[in-house]
Amino acid sequence: MKTLQLLPVLFLLFTFNSLQSQNDYFFPKGSEFDENIPSPQEFLGYEIGEWHTRYNSLVHYMERLAELSPNAQIQTIGYTHEHRPQIILTISSEENLNNLEQIRQEHLAHANPKEDEGNVSEMPVIVHLGYNVHGNEPSSSEVSMLVAYYLLASQDPKVEEYLQNGVFHIEPALNPDGRDRHTTWVNSNKGNPAVADPWDREHNEVWPSGRTNHYWFDLNRDWLPLTQVESQNRVKFYHTWLPNMVTDYHEMGTNSTYFFEPTKKYGSENPIVPRYNYDTLNKIFAEYHQRALDEIGSLYFTGERFDNSYPGYGSTYPDLHGALGIVYEQASSRGHVQQTGSEKISFPFTIRNHLRTSLATIEATIDNRELLLDWQRKFFEDISSGSNEVYVYGTKERPGLNRRFTQLLLDHQIEVYELENDVSINDQNFQTEYAYAVPKAQTQNLMVRSIFENVTSFADSVFYDTSAWSMALAYGIENGITKAGKLNLGPRLDSEAIQRDLSLPVQSKYAYLINWSQFSAPKALYQLLEKDINVKIAFSPFKTETTTGSSDFGYGSLMISTADQPVDEQELFSIITKVARDAEVEINAVASGRSLNGIDLGSPDFRDIDLPKVLMLTGEGVSGYEAGEIWFTMDQYLGMPITKADRNDFSRLPLNNYDVLILVSGNYNDLDQERIAKWTENGGVLITQRTATEWVINQKLVEAELKKAEKEQDSSARMNYAKSGAYYGSRAVGGSFYEVDLDITHPVGFGYTNRNLSLYKNSTVFLEPGTNAFQKVALFTNDPHISGYIHPENLELIKNSAAILARKKGEGTVIMFSDDPNFRAMMLETQRLFINSVFFGSMIF
Structure with missing residues (x-):
């Protein structure tokens, strides 16, 4: 075993003395290549694995291949x-590429039972x-170049068969922004000779790391x-x-090996x-x-560890x-070479493993073409038959x-129809x-079920990620299910x-009104x-006569009077009109107060x-996912800038x-907790979530209590060690939906018309409601569980606790x-609660 694991070290210590020696390392024994097609090494000017390749170089290499080979075409699907x-x-035979659109249409028709x-x-x-969705798992993007080179330059007769019988779409990096963030880090911190010590700076990126995209989102959760x-373009x-x-x-932890499906x-x-x-x-593929x-x-x-349940x-x-989707995981060098136990793992070694499974996947796909x-x-x-x-x-x-x-439904190619008759379902x-x-x-059908269904029974109690994913719950969209015969489709x-x-x-000479329940009202x-x-x-709330008739306006409705404005009536109307168009909101004109x-x-x-002027602390030790969700929400949904300051600069920040x-x-x-306390006492609005809420309570920055289990674990109990993972895993809150009762008269609840809403919970932070009757903005109900897995002990803690x-x-x-x-920026049902806190928090009395 040690001899095998030394291979990546030897590769790194001795550079290749020829292109052939590099090809011999990466490709199957005896591989020969067309000299008219440049290898990645020849094009880049360095050996694959010697440096991490920047994304623009990946693109340029693919462009060069498309220029030189009649078997390749390149396209940009977005930015x-x-x-x-x-x-x-796209790589295939020259004949296939000349008839690519016809092949595409015939393929789609074949997949459609109506055709x-x-x-x-x-x-x-x-x-x-598809390669490299997490930017700091970089080996597979290097593989994309080697795979393209192999398909276009290999002299092996079976490659010609591949091109005749397959159309190969190579996406060299699913997360270009994150990849370049990581590539810049490891290349700029690379030693010569390379440093294998895992504590070296090269192996420890600064926050937020290259895993995520520009807004710090995990693109492998966004399908x-x-x-x-990026996901919209890809789908x-x-x-x-x-x-x-x-x-x-x-890629996974450096101390691991290699994983391919099946999963558990x-x-x-x-x-x-x-x-x-x-x-x-x-x-078959395994x-x-x-x-x-x-x-x-x-x-x-x-057969273990990795999850395949979440549709995203x-x-x-x-x-x-x-189709068949397969996840592959390679132990990562997180740089160019890294010590792992008594051995070392090198970047070229990680590339070779992913290359060999890529080539195996291609072979398996062609061998089983008709089966697929x-x-x-x-x-x-x-799946499209049998349900009415x-x-x-x-x-x-x-x-x-x-x-x-x-x-969203249309983006997933789901069929949506207008209704030709009103319908009532369960009092809705x-x-x-x-x-x-x-x-x-x-x-x-399966995407429809994934988006609308609530699931509460599971084969396992340990989840790698979320256990609930209903987008209908996430959006808080009113919905019901009925028999097809009860309605007519338009x-x-x-x-x-x-x-x-x-x-x-x-135009109004008196005032304009905006109903706050509208999605883009913020x-x-x-x-x-x-x-x-x-x-x-x-x-x-109130009801008034507008130019479109009498209308009801609820808590949080906005009013813009024509008087006491810094602009005249005509300019105000121009601004109102532009805002209505840009934000896609309805703005009502009124003639009387x-x-x-x-x-x-x-x-x-x-x-x-x-x-409000908004500050969010970011940086090492802070959840990049949560911070990114807020940044994205304010940026993309509101168009409102917020200041993202590093927590290490807090002592220097002009907090006031x-x-x-x-x-x-x-x-x-x-x-400096006292500084935060004084700032808040002087009128600041402090918004916390998940463990930050736990922190302000534990530090006595606010009078509130955490809810704990009433029954302590029996210290004399004994369990087999092998069951520890399942025991603790089943008690984690992996992500599920719960019903809360919201005070819609509270500023944080403005814009909601229904007190009951679904809230996504993936933390073990449980809050006692406290004794102040007016400060309990949202409480979990006595029977809150809607969808997803929850351990019975945690469910008891959630019941009647404060959200x-x-x-x-x-x-x-x-x-x-x-x-x-704001979880993954998809929880539009609860996003407004956060936005209300930002805009109206200072108005709470």
Whole structure:
């Protein structure tokens, strides 16, 4: 074993004396290549594994291959947040490339049960080779170049067969922004000779590391919610081809070996994916991967640890579309060479392992081409038949949310239809103009179920990630399920159909009103305040006559009077019109301050809103995911800048320049707690979530208590050590949905019309409600569990605990969330709670 593990060290100590020696290391024995196609080493000017290749060089190499070879084409499918191109290099035979669009159309028709079945003996199989979704798991992007080189330059006769029988889409980096962040770090800290000590700076990136994208999101969790532009572009390309095979390459801890599927049976598999995928296809491919790694003496394991259940993974999403998705994990060098126990692991060694499983995957796909093509057809035939149930969703009060949810469905190629008749389901009324229908009997049946269904029974109690993923709950969209015979379906929707003409405001000489329940009302508020427009907020509901008729306005409704503004009536109207158009909100004009019911527009219950200046602490020890979610929410949903300051600079920060301080989960023990306390007492708004809430309570910065289990664990109890992982894992809160009762009259609850909402919980922070009757903003109900796994002991702690508390501290306010209301930027049901805290926290009394 030691001899085998020394191979990566020897490779690093002695540079290759020729291109052939490098090829001999990476590729199967006896591989020969066309000299007219440059190898990655020849193009880059350094040996693969000697440096980490910057993304632009990856792109340029792929472009060069497309220029030189008639068997390659390149395209840009979109751009990242940092405007790096997302490219796909497509490789196949020259004949196939000349007929690529025809092949694509025939493939999609074959996969669709409504179309004629194709002749699989003549159809190429479609393969998507995706690499490097986590930027600091970099070896697979290097592999993408070697795979492209192999397919285009290898003289092996079987490669010609590959190109005739397959279309290969190579995506060299699924996360270009994160990759370059990591590449810059390791290259700029590389020693010469390279330093293997794991404590060396090269192996320890600074926060937030290159794992995530620009907004610090994990793109391997975003295939379902599609909040990030990279995922939106990728899934759009995915559905233009519906590949049969999809690879998902990763790295894991340095002290591990290599992993390929199958994952843990039942416990780590998606419960609605047909068993054929796991029991047959997975096993077939595993034999190829086994042989490939046995051949070079690399250790590996299967059938444990890694999860395949969440639909937002790059290896699970294909399984829900009649394809085979496989996750691969390689022990990481996290740099160029790193000590691991008594051995060393090198960057070239990690590259070679991923290369060999890539080539094995290609071989397995071609060998089983007809099997994969037949399976995809059968998959869609089976799942799209046999159900006459239809989901109905939508509400009149939140048209902006309706549009966003519908667009998500359309992005996943789910069939959505207009309603031709009103329908009532479980006391919920769905009106034709504001509600839509989604039949379960369609080719995207499994995606429909993933988005709408609540799951509460599981094969296992330990989860690698989340155990609940209903996007209907995440959005808080009203929905119900009924029999198809109870309603008539109208036209099928597309993206253009849901972009209804926005009703722009008419000019008023008196005032304008904005209902705060609208999804983009916060964006409109920011734009108005940023232009120094005076805006007031209603602390009581009212009904008034507008230019479009009498309308009800709830708690939190905004009022902009034409008087007492820094601009004249005409300029104010121009600003109002622009805001309505940009934010896509309805703004009502009123001619009188007298209301039909409730408060008048001159009531003391209308209070002035000031534009808050917001500070969020970031940096080492702080959750990059949670901080990124808030940054993205404020940036992309509101267009509102916030200051992201490193926690190590806290002592130097001019804290009094800020109105709101946000602490996400993290370590804040070295911060000046007295300074935070005085700032809050002087009128600041402190917003905390998850472990930051736990911290402010433990540090006595606020009067509140954590809820603990009533019964302590029996210290005399004894269990087998081998069961410890399952024991503690089952008691983690991996992520599930719960019902809370929200005080919609509280400023944090403004804009909600229903007291009951679903909240996503993935922490073990449990809050006692306390004795102040008016500070219990949101409480978990007595029977809160909606979807996902929860251990019975944790469920008892959740029951009747507080989800949100708001405490006065001097002139200021502390707003504490037990959980993360912006989780993955997809929890639009609870996102407004956080936004309300930012805008209205200073108004709490």
